[in-house]
Amino acid sequence: MSLMLSINYFIFSIFFTLFVLEVGIALILLLEYEKYKDNLKRFLMPLWEVTGTFAIFYIVNLEAVVPSLLLLIGTIFVVPLLVAAIFFILRNAFLSYSEYMGDKISEKRYSHVYAISTIIVAFIVISVLDSGISGIAINASSYSINLLMMFVNPFNILMFLGIALLAVFIAAAFFRIREYKLFSILSAVLGIIAIAIAVHSSLNYLFDSAFNTGLPYLLGLLALLTVSLFMHYNGNKYAKYISVLWFFLAVNFFCFMQGSYILGGTVNTNNYVATGAMAFYINVVTIIGGAILAASLIYMVYISYMKKAPKTNGNY
Amino acid sequence: MGFSLGVHIILAVIGIALPVIIVTAEITGIKKKDQYYTRIAKRLTTIFIVFFAVGTASGTLVALELLVLWPKFMVLVGHVAILPLYIEVFAFFLEAVFLGVYVYSWDKFENRYMHALTGVFVALGAVLSAVFITMLNAFMNTPTGFNITEYIKTGIIADVQPLAVLATPSTLVEVAHVVSTSYFAGGFIFIFYFAYRMLKSTGDERLHYRKGLNIAFGLTFIATFFAVITGMLSISGLYSFQPEKYAALELDIYPQTHAPEILGGFYSNGTIKWVIAYIPNLQSILATGTANGSVPGLSSFPESTWPPLIVHFMFDTMVFLGFSFGLLMLVIFIMLILKMHPFDKRWVLKLLMIAAVLAVFLLELGWATAEIGRQPWIVYNVLLVSQAANTSPSIIPLAIFFAVFYMVIIPFTVFVIKKLLKDRPISSEQV
Numbered sequence: 001m002s003l004m005l006s007i008n009y010f011i012f013s014i015f016f017t018l019f020v021l022e023v024g025i026a027l028i029l030l031l032e033y034e035k036y037k038d039n040l041k042r043f044l045m046p047l048w049e050v051t052g053t054f055a056i057f058y059i060v061n062l063e064a065v066v067p068s069l070l071l072l073i074g075t076i077f078v079v080p081l082l083v084a085a086i087f088f089i090l091r092n093a094f095l096s097y098s099e100y101m102g103d104k105i106s107e108k109r110y111s112h113v114y115a116i117s118t119i120i121v122a123f124i125v126i127s128v129l130d131s132g133i134s135g136i137a138i139n140a141s142s143y144s145i146n147l148l149m150m151f152v153n154p155f156n157i158l159m160f161l162g163i164a165l166l167a168v169f170i171a172a173a174f175f176r177i178r179e180y181k182l183f184s185i186l187s188a189v190l191g192i193i194a195i196a197i198a199v200h201s202s203l204n205y206l207f208d209s210a211f212n213t214g215l216p217y218l219l220g221l222l223a224l225l226t227v228s229l230f231m232h233y234n235g236n237k238y239a240k241y242i243s244v245l246w247f248f249l250a251v252n253f254f255c256f257m258q259g260s261y262i263l264g265g266t267v268n269t270n271n272y273v274a275t276g277a278m279a280f281y282i283n284v285v286t287i288i289g290g291a292i293l294a295a296s297l298i299y300m301v302y303i304s305y306m307k308k309a310p311k312t313n314g315n316y
Numbered sequence: 317m318g319f320s321l322g323v324h325i326i327l328a329v330i331g332i333a334l335p336v337i338i339v340t341a342e343i344t345g346i347k348k349k350d351q352y353y354t355r356i357a358k359r360l361t362t363i364f365i366v367f368f369a370v371g372t373a374s375g376t377l378v379a380l381e382l383l384v385l386w387p388k389f390m391v392l393v394g395h396v397a398i399l400p401l402y403i404e405v406f407a408f409f410l411e412a413v414f415l416g417v418y419v420y421s422w423d424k425f426e427n428r429y430m431h432a433l434t435g436v437f438v439a440l441g442a443v444l445s446a447v448f449i450t451m452l453n454a455f456m457n458t459p460t461g462f463n464i465t466e467y468i469k470t471g472i473i474a475d476v477q478p479l480a481v482l483a484t485p486s487t488l489v490e491v492a493h494v495v496s497t498s499y500f501a502g503g504f505i506f507i508f509y510f511a512y513r514m515l516k517s518t519g520d521e522r523l524h525y526r527k528g529l530n531i532a533f534g535l536t537f538i539a540t541f542f543a544v545i546t547g548m549l550s551i552s553g554l555y556s557f558q559p560e561k562y563a564a565l566e567l568d569i570y571p572q573t574h575a576p577e578i579l580g581g582f583y584s585n586g587t588i589k590w591v592i593a594y595i596p597n598l599q600s601i602l603a604t605g606t607a608n609g610s611v612p613g614l615s616s617f618p619e620s621t622w623p624p625l626i627v628h629f630m631f632d633t634m635v636f637l638g639f640s641f642g643l644l645m646l647v648i649f650i651m652l653i654l655k656m657h658p659f660d661k662r663w664v665l666k667l668l669m670i671a672a673v674l675a676v677f678l679l680e681l682g683w684a685t686a687e688i689g690r691q692p693w694i695v696y697n698v699l700l701v702s703q704a705a706n707t708s709p710s711i712i713p714l715a716i717f718f719a720v721f722y723m724v725i726i727p728f729t730v731f732v733i734k735k736l737l738k739d740r741p742i743s744s745e746q747v
Contacts, residue, residue, distance in 0.1 A: 067394020
């Protein structure tokens with residue numbers, strides 16, 4: 001697999017980890033708003049825009065990495081992506097509205113609109129990705145798609161359920177929600193089983209490679225998950241970092257087992273990856289921009305979550 | 317797509333101008349130990365977050381629309397001109413990350429200038445985003461960086477020079493014009509806000525808005541003059557690099573020397589009607605520096621590639637409004653120098669509010685003129701709009717829905733901002 005595609009998968013893994021964490025937050029906001037909203041929002045407010053920007057980062061990087069595939073992607077997924085964009089606008093708008101609403105009723109209502117929009121975006125995005133990976137509902141030769149089949153097929157439903165269940169676990173571990181301790185552990189196990197069944201039934205080649213070339217990595221992931229579940233069960237404060245790291249590595253693992261193939265293994269993206277001078281400059285920009293981004297994010301995390309306010313009278 | 321862009325442009329100019337106003341207010345507040353300015357910075361930050369949230373989402377929508385509505389165009393961009401779009405993502409990151417830092421760290425710095433510095437990065441990220449996106453637009457106007465002849469003949473993209481797209485013949489002037497007009501229009505939106513609030517308030521509150529108006533006016537005043545100058549340079553650029561567009565804007569049917577500037581007029585059935593005035597030689601002088609300089613005419617190009625000639629009327633309106641704004645800002649500036657206190661006069665405030673509405677209209681008009689003037693090309697002389705568009709009928713209901721959606725979400729955003737500012741009186745704002 002080319003370096004450009006590997007970087008693209010890496011960017012996707014970061015985006016997807018942040019996004020799934022946000023889906024978990026959305027689910028908890030819907031289920032236990034009063035109890036956890038302050039804790040959730042304290043984390044969410046500085047970070048929500050970073051998730052959105054990583055989505056754009058992934059899309060533009062994809063445009064740079066496989067420009068020849070854009071005609072196919074753009075034509076096939078026009079409707080679901082535009083519908084997702086509508087809910088993405090609602091997600092952004094209502095989160096910011098909720099943050100500054102003086103009255104609690106509006107704040108709660110707007111937070112729920114944000115949460116529902118986020119879950120709908122997640123469902124559409126996961127459906128698009130599933131369809132792109134598996135080729136289900138796509139007729140590549142006529143550049144067409146059966147939208148109903150794209151959303152409603154066993155592979156997609158199982159994948160979405162699996163990811164949603166994992167989102168509950170990640171969010172519960174990250175925010176140390178003790179009431180959901182057993183439920184979230186069960187969620188994680190069921191989520192993995194759902195994804196495994198989905199992959200086995202529709203992406204057999206991926207399943208095989210996970211148990212052959214990817215076996216050491218797979219065993220490592222299972223070990224890390226066990227540690228993560230155990231730490232979460234015991235209320236260890238580092239469980240949140242381990243669970244998020246585990247999810248990030250799991251997404252990466254999935255990407256690399258998928259390799260360069262899309263549409264159910266019928267199209268090899270390596271044949272479409274940018275080459276020559278453009279590839280060189282894209283990699284240079286990614287490295288320099290990525291370094292600046294990493295430094296900025298570290299600074300943001302330090303200022304937002306770690307740095308304490310100095311003792312002053314608060315006036316200028 | 318046009319509707320989405322039309323809305324996004326307004327949100328984008330707010331996103332570009334507002335952080336400059338906020339940071340200026342904060343620094344002024346620290347320097348003068350004036351809590352009014354600090355309050356302005358804090359309250360405008362609240363407005364900024366809401367606009368930023370909607371603005372970035374609509375920006376994402378535009379990015380997606382580019383992919384799904386113009387897939388063939390994006391294939392060309394992906395092979396030749398993706399670098400500015402890609403670098404823009406990092407500028408956007410800079411803005412988004414530092415906005416998070418800026419908003420949630422008011423009380424975390426002992427040295428208050430350090431907090432203001434994080435706002436500078438927000439402003440920098442915002443303007444750099446505009447710069448890189450405009451580079452892509454400059455590529456659409458003056459394509460370069462690949463073998464165009466080969467592409468037109470065979471459709472094969474060859475001899476790609478990725479860096480060439482960062483410096484096309486029109487890049488510098490176009491970037492300068494877009495940046496200055498963004499500050500101009502964005503600044504005017506806040507002139508409107510402050511002028512309106514001044515008319516509605518008294519005493520301490522009025523003083524608060526008056527100080528805000530000072531900052532917004534200062535930014536807009538500087539931007540206006542850069543916008544006028546870069547606008548004139550843009551026309552010279554068209555003369556050199558897009559002669560067909562130039563001829564359409566000037567309504568030059570035939571190439572000629574001693575070309576007059578045609579004010580008004582419509583082209584119909586081979587003749588130009590309803591001209592307000594011809595100013596002898598002026599067009600030749602402006603375009604070439606001499607009265608006998610030659611200007612291009614549309615007759616040199618096939619009629620099938622002429623842009624809609626309504627652009628001449630749009631162009632004239634734009635130039636008229638542009639110079640009127642220059643004059644207005646100059647008059648108010650002179651009044652300020654002569655200590656005539658223009659912002660204490662109700663008629664000046666009302667005039668500024670009318671001007672602000674016209675400024676947003678001018679922004680949209682300028683963009684529409686530039687884009688319609690390039691028709692029927694999406695990439696000038698390389699790719700037609702009709703070749704690049706996704707013609708799937710499934711897009712039509714979505715397009716209608718988007719238009720309705722924006723008509724709801726934008727007023728609702730303004731309503732929310734109004735409500736949240738109302739719920740937080742100026743006097744209760746902690747500084």
